[in-house]
Amino acid sequence: MDWAGWPDTYDRVLLDEVDSTMAEAARRAPTLTTPTWILARSQTAGRGRRGRAWRNPWGNFAATLIYRPDGPPDQVALRSFVAALALYDALSKVVPPAKLSLKWPNDVLLGGGKVAGILLESTGVAGQVNWLSIGIGINLTQAPSMAEVEPGAVPPVAVAEFTTARLRPEGVLFELAVAFDALERSFATYGFEPIRNRWLAHAAKLGETITARVGSDNIVGVFDTVDAAGNLVLRTPRGPKAIAAAEVFF
Incomplete structure (x- = not known):
């Protein structure tokens, strides 16, 4: 080519x-x-x-x-x-x-x-x-x-x-x-x-509820943003949660 x-x-x-x-x-x-x-x-x-x-x-x-x-x-x-x-x-x-x-x-x-x-x-x-x-x-x-x-x-x-x-x-x-x-x-x-x-x-499911699996824990929240460090930020019943590494499920 x-x-x-x-x-x-x-x-x-x-x-x-x-x-x-x-x-x-x-x-x-x-x-x-x-x-x-x-x-x-x-x-x-x-x-x-x-x-x-x-x-x-x-x-x-x-x-x-x-x-x-x-x-x-x-x-x-x-x-x-x-x-x-x-x-x-x-x-x-x-x-x-x-x-x-x-x-x-x-x-x-x-x-x-x-x-x-x-x-x-x-x-x-x-x-x-x-x-x-x-x-x-x-x-x-x-x-x-x-x-x-x-x-x-x-x-x-x-x-x-x-x-x-x-x-x-x-x-x-x-x-x-x-x-x-x-x-x-x-x-x-x-x-x-x-x-x-x-x-x-172009983010998938932005503003929607998703699940982030961190080790054996599942964190459920609304996908709010990605912060300046690249962390996934979820809005949860306990407040905002910044996640550095996880498996994400819809």
């Missing part, structure tokens, strides 16, 4: 098959000198949050961006919102934007079903992040069955259910990389607030 317009400060690696793009990013990190996107057309051991398996049949999308971000760990973690918006921008070129929404903390929904997920992993010392890996999986052609996801999870869907366009992972990578580069530049210049506002404009 024609890669003209690819962000010139990013490298890319295209693989037919790999165990996991996240694992491949970790292996390559010591020798990388520039931010690098790693795309695999097939993964044999893909994984999502909390070590869950992420099935990646041929035709779906699996990629990891690995780079050295600026800022302390709490600011680095906000790149999950940057990645979510980049996914929104890339997918909105092929499906109606009104059908896309963003689910805290790191999922993209299409027609109310989960179409993509984001996984962040980092390494560092002395309170500084050396490398950040942002793994992204998109159900382009096929979605897992409900039997493959945990009870109560948002039903999975595939992009192919919403468009007749035949999408190649390489083309999606191009659009995603361009969108991420623009948003990363915005984050570096203006901080998190514009990113936060844009994310909230």
Whole structure:
């Protein structure tokens, strides 16, 4: 394909098959000198949050961006919102934007079903992040069955259910990389607030009652906002509750 317009400060690696793009990013990190996107057309051991398996049949999308971000760990973690918006921008070129929404903390929904997920992993010392890996999986052609996801999870869907366009992972990578580069530049210049506002404009279930599972506890409340630290803020009978990490159920 024609890669003209690819962000010139990013490298890319295209693989037919790999165990996991996240694992491949970790292996390559010591020798990388520039931010690098790693795309695999097939993964044999893909994984999502909390070590869950992420099935990646041929035709779906699996990629990891690995780079050295600026800022302390709490600011680095906000790149999950940057990645979510980049996914929104890339997918909105092929499906109606009104059908896309963003689910805290790191999922993209299409027609109310989960179409993509984001996984962040980092390494560092002395309170500084050396490398950040942002793994992204998109159900382009096929979605897992409900039997493959945990009870109560948002039903999975595939992009192919919403468009007749035949999408190649390489083309999606191009659009995603361009969108991420623009948003990363915005984050570096203006901080998190514009990113936060844009994310909230596309947030799923904002103003509605949801459940956040923290360990073995379920916290039920109205989804009020995402604060300046990226925390989910729920209005509960006991007052506002800011949640840094949780599984969210509708």
